[in-house]
Amino acid sequence: MHSGKRALLVKLTPRQIQPAITSFLAEDLGRGDLSTLTLPHRQVTGEIVARQAGVIAGQLIPSVVLQSLNRDSHYEQLVADGAWVTAGTVTGRVTAPIVDLLAGERVLLNLMQRMSGIATATHAAVEELNDASIAILDTRKTLPGLRQFDKAAVVIGGGQNHRFGLDDAVMIKDNHWALIEDLPTTVQQLRRQIGPTKIIEIEVETETQLRAAVASQVEMIMIDNQTPATVRAWRQLIPATIMVEVSGGITPATLAQYAHTGVDYISLGYLTHSVTALDLAMEIEPV
Numbered sequence: 001m002h003s004g005k006r007a008l009l010v011k012l013t014p015r016q017i018q019p020a021i022t023s024f025l026a027e028d029l030g031r032g033d034l035s036t037l038t039l040p041h042r043q044v045t046g047e048i049v050a051r052q053a054g055v056i057a058g059q060l061i062p063s064v065v066l067q068s069l070n071r072d073s074h075y076e077q078l079v080a081d082g083a084w085v086t087a088g089t090v091t092g093r094v095t096a097p098i099v100d101l102l103a104g105e106r107v108l109l110n111l112m113q114r115m116s117g118i119a120t121a122t123h124a125a126v127e128e129l130n131d132a133s134i135a136i137l138d139t140r141k142t143l144p145g146l147r148q149f150d151k152a153a154v155v156i157g158g159g160q161n162h163r164f165g166l167d168d169a170v171m172i173k174d175n176h177w178a179l180i181e182d183l184p185t186t187v188q189q190l191r192r193q194i195g196p197t198k199i200i201e202i203e204v205e206t207e208t209q210l211r212a213a214v215a216s217q218v219e220m221i222m223i224d225n226q227t228p229a230t231v232r233a234w235r236q237l238i239p240a241t242i243m244v245e246v247s248g249g250i251t252p253a254t255l256a257q258y259a260h261t262g263v264d265y266i267s268l269g270y271l272t273h274s275v276t277a278l279d280l281a282m283e284i285e286p287v
Helices: 014-029 061-069 098-129 147-156 183-194 207-215 228-235
Strands: 043-050 074-077 090-097 135-137 170-172 200-204 220-224 243-247 265-267 280-286
Touching: 014 061, 014 098, 014 147, 043 098, 061 074, 061 090, 061 098, 090 098, 098 135, 098 147, 098 280, 170 183, 183 200, 183 207, 200 207, 207 220, 220 228
Parallel strands: 135 265, 170 200, 200 220, 220 243, 243 265
Antiparallel strands: 043 090, 043 280, 074 090
16 A cells, blocks of 8 residues: 555755755844844854654754855754654754854744644654654645645654645546546546646545546545444445545544555645744854
8 A cells, every 4th residue: 555656755956945945044134133133143052952752853044044144154963853752852063153053043044943843743644653654744834835845754753744735646526527528538637637647645534526536537536524333334435446535524533443444545634734833942052
């Protein structure tokens, strides 16, 4: 199951995130940091410390942020992305001019805290589900401008990515159903337009829709807003050649009930739309 045909794994690179970092710094700095006007321009060291237990994500961010401000800055990561840390763990150490470290501190902490919170929630979901045959997926329920960071954090936490954007795959959802007169014809027309490298996924909420999706021979079916018992029963109606995703209102409290239902994926909107940031702090010492 979930062999990688579906998987889209976002991994951040410095070049990829540089435009976003530049924009975030411009938003925060404005015309300059007024609070550092009287500070001496000297090198300091700073440590990023976890104030609570969780999964660390975003270790690329401090170096990109601080290098954007001063090329003499250096960041040493002390734990890897994906590592589980306890409260008090020093996750990284930076050396930089004090004015630049203070100028970038909030941006780098905000991003790392959010990414680490998402990675921690994803890790918890994988552990709670406790079914290696089912992969945890994210959704497009991300904050505008932060999708690449959010989705990379899901991967770091042990999940996989659903569509990054609307151009990644076709998904026919409830609002599309209302406008479709004949599903097989629609699927055939779509195949001619999207080419052979994109998949078509159909969201179903009734058994009638499910049977129509199966008859259309799409690559993937999403069973939406159904109980675990219904998911198990409907899975028996779907050929093994069609991947199956479950979604809709699944929470940490109900997630484990969907284990061993025979599906390939469970997508969880709460991973990115209801983020609880992991508490990280910057502690600065003069050199």
